[in-house]
Amino acid sequence: MDDNAQMQTIEAVISAAMMMLIIVFSIGATSITPLTSSTANAHVEAELQTLGEDMLNILDYTQDIESPSSLRRDILNWTGSRYVWNGSCYADQANKTGIPLENNLTNLLSFSLKRRGIAHNVEIIYFSSDGSTLNSLPFIWDGDPSNNAVSVSRKLVLHDREVGSTFNATGIRDMDPQTDIYNIIVVKLTLWRM
Amino acid sequence: MAHVTFMSLSDRDDGQMLLMAGFIVAFGLIAITLMLSDILYATSLASEASMDPVKYDFLNLQQLANSETKNAYKSSTINGYTNWSTFEKYNSNYIGNISKIYAGEGYAIKVERGSPYEVRFTANGLLSGNPEWRVVGNATNIYTFKIYNYNYSVGDSFQIDVVNLTGIRLYSVKINTIITIINRTGAISTISLTDPVDLLAIGDTPFTFNTNTQGQTYSIYFNNGDQIAGRFNITGKSASNQTFIKARDYMINSTISLTSSRARLNITTPVSVPW
Numbered sequence: 001m002d003d004n005a006q007m008q009t010i011e012a013v014i015s016a017a018m019m020m021l022i023i024v025f026s027i028g029a030t031s032i033t034p035l036t037s038s039t040a041n042a043h044v045e046a047e048l049q050t051l052g053e054d055m056l057n058i059l060d061y062t063q064d065i066e067s068p069s070s071l072r073r074d075i076l077n078w079t080g081s082r083y084v085w086n087g088s089c090y091a092d093q094a095n096k097t098g099i100p101l102e103n104n105l106t107n108l109l110s111f112s113l114k115r116r117g118i119a120h121n122v123e124i125i126y127f128s129s130d131g132s133t134l135n136s137l138p139f140i141w142d143g144d145p146s147n148n149a150v151s152v153s154r155k156l157v158l159h160d161r162e163v164g165s166t167f168n169a170t171g172i173r174d175m176d177p178q179t180d181i182y183n184i185i186v187v188k189l190t191l192w193r194m
Numbered sequence: 195m196a197h198v199t200f201m202s203l204s205d206r207d208d209g210q211m212l213l214m215a216g217f218i219v220a221f222g223l224i225a226i227t228l229m230l231s232d233i234l235y236a237t238s239l240a241s242e243a244s245m246d247p248v249k250y251d252f253l254n255l256q257q258l259a260n261s262e263t264k265n266a267y268k269s270s271t272i273n274g275y276t277n278w279s280t281f282e283k284y285n286s287n288y289i290g291n292i293s294k295i296y297a298g299e300g301y302a303i304k305v306e307r308g309s310p311y312e313v314r315f316t317a318n319g320l321l322s323g324n325p326e327w328r329v330v331g332n333a334t335n336i337y338t339f340k341i342y343n344y345n346y347s348v349g350d351s352f353q354i355d356v357v358n359l360t361g362i363r364l365y366s367v368k369i370n371t372i373i374t375i376i377n378r379t380g381a382i383s384t385i386s387l388t389d390p391v392d393l394l395a396i397g398d399t400p401f402t403f404n405t406n407t408q409g410q411t412y413s414i415y416f417n418n419g420d421q422i423a424g425r426f427n428i429t430g431k432s433a434s435n436q437t438f439i440k441a442r443d444y445m446i447n448s449t450i451s452l453t454s455s456r457a458r459l460n461i462t463t464p465v466s467v468p469w
Contacts, residue, residue, distance in 0.1 A: 007210050014217050021224055053250045065261055065469065066439065131291060134298065152247065155254055155295060157262055157288065159269070175291070179284040180269035184291050 045150050048118065048191040052152035055108055056189060060154050070104035071187060072156055075124065076163065077103065080170035082138045085114065090140060101140075109140065119194045121145060125153075125186040129173035136188075137170065149192035158182040248457050251301065252450075255292075259305055259448045260465050262288050267446070267467035276443075301454050308447035310467070312345075315352065315419035315426065319445050319466040325420040329428065329440055331413045332359075336430040339403065342390030344424025346370065352422040354393070355415045356407055365406040367393060369422065378406045442466045 059071035068076070081101075083090040089100035090110070105122070113120050122140040127133070158172075159180045175183045266288070270281040289305045296303045316323030330336075346352060346369065356365040366376040375383045375397050383401040393403050400406070411433045427441040444467050451460040 004210070011210075011213065011217075014221075018217070018220060018224075025224075025227070049247065053247070064438075065264060125295075127291060134295070152250070153299075155258055155292065157258065157265070157292075159265060176287050179280065179287055180265065181284065181287055181291075184288070184295065186295055 049150045056154040074103040074105040121190040123188045127175045131175045151190045153188045263465045306449040310444035312423040313442045332433045338429040339393040346422045353417040
């Protein structure tokens with residue numbers, strides 16, 4: 001009987017374990033990309049989140065409570081169309097040769113995001129007319145977001161006195177006829193790297 | 195003849211021990227590498243904590259609470275009369291619905307409004323606020339300028355100063371047991387106290403507001419604003435041709451609390467209404 005057989009078996013097992021560990025570790029170390037769900041990706045998401053929050057802060061800033069913010073004005077002037085990027089501007093998806101959408105929101109989106117290759121959606125979440133459910137409408141649409149997308153939102157209260165007749169076309173209705181509250185909306189900005 | 199040496203059994207065992215030692219060192223290195231990797235991962239998780247959007251959402255809620263307190267008051271006040279029942283209904287509907295939105299994002303929120311209390315004529319409306327401040331800047335026309343429902347202590351000296359762009363005082367009014375008007379030339383006129391004080395109606399020429407400010411671009415300052423409480427209403431047009439309203443009737447405390455799985459925030463903000 002060979003006394004060395006046991007030692008050789010242990011060596012073989014340890015060698016196999018080492019090879020397995022090396023393979024697992026190598027795969028884990030080399031597959032980190034900006035789109036991988038990993039520690040590196042967390043930083044990308046944090047950057048996008050901060051960027052989105054800053055953008056909404058800038059758009060919703062108003063010096064005087066009597067004058068509406070840029071974001072509020074842009075929402076109130078919206079007619080419910082879905083706008084997509086056609087390579088040079090945000091065009092109505094149903095009528096791409098029509099007048100492009102140009103306002104403070106689109107100016108900031110194209111300046112801050114389009115130039116840097118950051119895809120984005122802007123959705124408006126609003127209450128149904130009886131206030132029982134929350135619905136969503138796409139305002140600006142780049143497509144379905146990837147797994148590493150982040151969302152930031154801004155809540156706005158729309159009032160009866162500031163809503164014009166064209167706003168009816170959006171489908172957002174007065175949820176509270178008894179008071180000056182027209183609807184409470186959430187402007188949701190979703191960002192992701194392409 | 196070739197010289198041949200034979201390895202003893204003891205030498206072969208030493209070789210295997212050396213190999214084992216090598217394996218142990220290799221495992222040790224792998225363990226240390228994995229530990230360092232975990233430390234790096236933990237560091238990343240710590241930085242990820244800054245992604246917690248609770249601060250951003252809380253600030254948004256606080257701004258909304260302030261602006262909606264003002265809006266609730268404005269929509270409930272017609273011709274100077276406030277329907278507090280309408281005010282409560284507005285608040286109730288607003289708070290109920292905004293809570294649903296925040297609940298969908300994982301937050302439990304609570305918004306409470308206190309009872310209205312009197313406004314001091316300071317920058318923030320509180321007794322502790324800055325008593326000397328600019329209420330209106332770069333105005334060219336004033337359409338309304340009233341102070342009413344006010345109370346003061348005898349000997350106090352609340353004063354309104356109107357100053358043009360070069361720093362020259364155009365018009366001053368002191369309100370105490372009597373109203374003292376100082377015009378552009380420094381001449382003084384006194385009239386008896388009334389409530390409301392309509393600054394566009396008091397005094398005779400050359401002591402009227404409009405006589406002294408006509409054709410000028412000016413700012414209106416309140417001095418010793420902590421020594422008087424009441425209500426004021428100023429409307430006009432600025433040099434940039436924009437109309438403005440500066441009015442305060444009451445202070446109302448707005449308390450909001452937000453609870454998430456990670457944090458609990460609570461703040462009370464005094465809000466002046468209607469502006």
